[in-house]
Amino acid sequence: MKANKVLDSIKNYEAGLPIELVVRKFGIEAKDVVKLASNENPKGTSLAVANAIKENAYKAHLYPDDSMYELKEALSSKYTITPSNIIIGAGSDQVLEFISRAFLDEESKVLMSQVTFAMYEIYAKQMGATIIRTPSYEHKVDEFIASYKEHKPKIVYICTPNNPTGDAISKENLFKIINAIDKETLIVVDGAYMEYASAKDEKYSIVPQNILDEPNVIYLGTFSKAYGLGGMRVGYGIANKALIQILSKLRPPFNITTLSLLSAIEALKDESFVADSIILHQEEIIRYEEFANSHNIEFIDSYTNFITYLFDDRFDSTVVSNALLEQGVIIRNLASYGMNAIRITVGTAKQNSRFFEVFTNTSSL
Numbered sequence: 001m002k003a004n005k006v007l008d009s010i011k012n013y014e015a016g017l018p019i020e021l022v023v024r025k026f027g028i029e030a031k032d033v034v035k036l037a038s039n040e041n042p043k044g045t046s047l048a049v050a051n052a053i054k055e056n057a058y059k060a061h062l063y064p065d066d067s068m069y070e071l072k073e074a075l076s077s078k079y080t081i082t083p084s085n086i087i088i089g090a091g092s093d094q095v096l097e098f099i100s101r102a103f104l105d106e107e108s109k110v111l112m113s114q115v116t117f118a119m120y121e122i123y124a125k126q127m128g129a130t131i132i133r134t135p136s137y138e139h140k141v142d143e144f145i146a147s148y149k150e151h152k153p154k155i156v157y158i159c160t161p162n163n164p165t166g167d168a169i170s171k172e173n174l175f176k177i178i179n180a181i182d183k184e185t186l187i188v189v190d191g192a193y194m195e196y197a198s199a200k201d202e203k204y205s206i207v208p209q210n211i212l213d214e215p216n217v218i219y220l221g222t223f224s225k226a227y228g229l230g231g232m233r234v235g236y237g238i239a240n241k242a243l244i245q246i247l248s249k250l251r252p253p254f255n256i257t258t259l260s261l262l263s264a265i266e267a268l269k270d271e272s273f274v275a276d277s278i279i280l281h282q283e284e285i286i287r288y289e290e291f292a293n294s295h296n297i298e299f300i301d302s303y304t305n306f307i308t309y310l311f312d313d314r315f316d317s318t319v320v321s322n323a324l325l326e327q328g329v330i331i332r333n334l335a336s337y338g339m340n341a342i343r344i345t346v347g348t349a350k351q352n353s354r355f356f357e358v359f360t361n362t363s364s365l
């Protein structure tokens with residue numbers, strides 16, 4: 001049976017390997033596996049959120065409030081916007097899917113940086129669209145504007161901070177790109193790691209309010225990273241009301257679960273959990289920078305909760321990743337992105353120490 005031909009060119013998203021796989025394959029106990037591969041929050045889930053899930057478990061038979069009134073109110077007051085500016089998705093991934101379905105067809109082109117979040121390409125290809133990439137992995141203003149002028153893409157994706165590289169674009173440079181693009185092109189600003197960038201440097205902090213006056217810009221945020229709710233699948237898009245109305249036509253009813261909805265609402269009440277997560281992260285990422293410096297490994301200055309090590313010919317990222325995996329340390333090999341590099345989610349102090357220990361042993365440093 002033949003499937004839609006647009007699927008022929010799509011490679012499945014390569015998710016971070018699960019702990020269960022390492023347990024099965026290498027016989028390592030789950031408690032000894034260190035997973036630094038999916039940019040999850042090493043502090044886990046806020047206690048207040050976990051308690052709310054427990055207390056409300058008996059509500060699993062009820063559909064969630066499909067208007068998502070309380071969550072939209074909470075996001076509105078956090079960002080000083082209105083509920084009509086918000087669409088909720090099962091992860092911001094689902095909002096990316098709505099965007100692709102709403103705006104793309106076989107004639108469309110989409111523009112993104114050389115190395116960026118893989119789902120932009122996958123969702124665009126599902127619609128038969130053509131992928132255009134700038135030469136650099138960083139979001140360089142001149143490259144984006146030149147490529148935009150040459151190709152006139154329907155969507156421009158700006159992932160800031162960028163996954164899987166960790167770099168970011170300043171607010172000033174983002175607006176240089178926005179101002180050079182006509183209003184018929186949608187600009188997606190994916191801020192999945194924005195909490196980390198904002199804490200590091202104000203100049204890289206982009207808040208949804210900044211883009212609300214632009215008719216053709218949407219900001220995406222998620223509860224999966226700094227808010228520690230990757231497993232609950234809640235994300236959002238923020239844009240002007242007209243754009244949100246278009247995307248809402250594609251949203252299935254009850255697209256997040258009753259307990260996911262409640263988790264996100266509770267998470268917004270516990271901002272101290274996010275603040276503590278960022279403090280832990282800032283303390284620990286320094287150790288990765290120092291480790292890299294002391295072993296002459298190049299790294300990308302990170303605005304996210306992970307760090308990317310760029311290898312020279314002393315190391316092969318696939319060999320290193322496999323060697324770490326056999327010792328129960330899961331990181332992300334970036335070979336499939338065309339880079340001899342690894343991406344490591346910054347974990348707890350103990351997890352990070354384990355990474356340094358195993359990396360040193362397996363790489364004969």
Ligand SMILES: *Cc1c(COP(=O)(O)O)cnc(C)c1O
Nearest residue numbers: 091092093117163192222224235
């Ligand atoms: C993690 C991530 C997302 C979305 O994650 P969800 O869990 O679907 O909310 C979006 N963009 C980037 C760049 C990410 O790294």
